[in-house]
Amino acid sequence: MAMFVLAWTVIPCLLTGCASLHKKKIDAGILSARQMSLRGIDAKLRGDLQEAESLFNQAIDNCPMDERIRYHYAETLWEAGEQERAVAQMEEAVQLSGGNVDLVVRLGEMYLARGDLRQAAIQAGKAIESNRQLASAWALRGEVLRQMGRDEESLASYHRALSYQPHYPQVQLATAEIYRHQGRPGRALATLRALAATYSPEETPAQVLFLQGRALKELRRYDAAGEAFAAAVRQGPASPELLYHLAECQWLAGEPANARLTVQAALAQPRDASHERVVAELISLQRRLSETPRL
Numbered sequence: 001m002a003m004f005v006l007a008w009t010v011i012p013c014l015l016t017g018c019a020s021l022h023k024k025k026i027d028a029g030i031l032s033a034r035q036m037s038l039r040g041i042d043a044k045l046r047g048d049l050q051e052a053e054s055l056f057n058q059a060i061d062n063c064p065m066d067e068r069i070r071y072h073y074a075e076t077l078w079e080a081g082e083q084e085r086a087v088a089q090m091e092e093a094v095q096l097s098g099g100n101v102d103l104v105v106r107l108g109e110m111y112l113a114r115g116d117l118r119q120a121a122i123q124a125g126k127a128i129e130s131n132r133q134l135a136s137a138w139a140l141r142g143e144v145l146r147q148m149g150r151d152e153e154s155l156a157s158y159h160r161a162l163s164y165q166p167h168y169p170q171v172q173l174a175t176a177e178i179y180r181h182q183g184r185p186g187r188a189l190a191t192l193r194a195l196a197a198t199y200s201p202e203e204t205p206a207q208v209l210f211l212q213g214r215a216l217k218e219l220r221r222y223d224a225a226g227e228a229f230a231a232a233v234r235q236g237p238a239s240p241e242l243l244y245h246l247a248e249c250q251w252l253a254g255e256p257a258n259a260r261l262t263v264q265a266a267l268a269q270p271r272d273a274s275h276e277r278v279v280a281e282l283i284s285l286q287r288r289l290s291e292t293p294r295l
Helices: 002-045 049-062 067-079 083-096 101-113 117-130 135-147 151-164 169-181 185-196 206-218 222-235 240-252 256-267 273-290
Strands: none
Touching: 002 049, 002 067, 049 067, 067 083, 067 101, 083 101, 101 117, 101 135, 117 135, 135 151, 135 169, 151 169, 169 185, 169 206, 185 206, 206 222, 206 240, 222 240, 240 256, 240 273, 256 273
């Protein structure tokens, strides 16, 4: 009887010991996975994507249920150009997180970048349903609709995003582009000026200045447009398209000599097949300038 009692006293201790050892192994695995993940993040920041991928892979082997590791692994694969694998990992991250809304939006952005508008729209809808005040979710829906050619619906989503996050350069630029394509350069200019006001003059992004110039040009305010294009050139590097618009505005503003110099600078730039259209426009402008009397 004493031996029976002793056995039942020892067995729970042994079982507790096994559970404790098992827990320690799990904790050690999680700790190892997190350390590898941190090293992977560091490698990614250093630009060593191959090392980062290897570390995240090992981290997932040690802790396959951690959505944060899956997220970082997905972003590393995406940066490395492994888009299909990146999407698969982000899908896992979303599932493991229980539908974390930020991860849902990022998954939608990946689908969108791959041209899968249907899946991108689905993710945008899920994110909005989860949090109707999430600006990035409305921005995603706006971009999906814009790529579908549904500009008015896109504008509504973009404005909804801006109501929750007024400083949203990506959305403000897209909104201005829609206005310009709709033949509403005044609205485009107002949107761009609101965005430009959030930067100091020397830090205004070249793309903002370029689009301001386009809007001003369409409003036939050639002097002001030329100033905007020239400011964009100073931000550098200047594309042939930017130099073409600057030269044309200089010509239309009565500065043919400056326009000739700008055209020459544009045609002297290295170019590839993607520049064929703008090069043709530059040559046409050069021909028109050659017919303008020199003062």
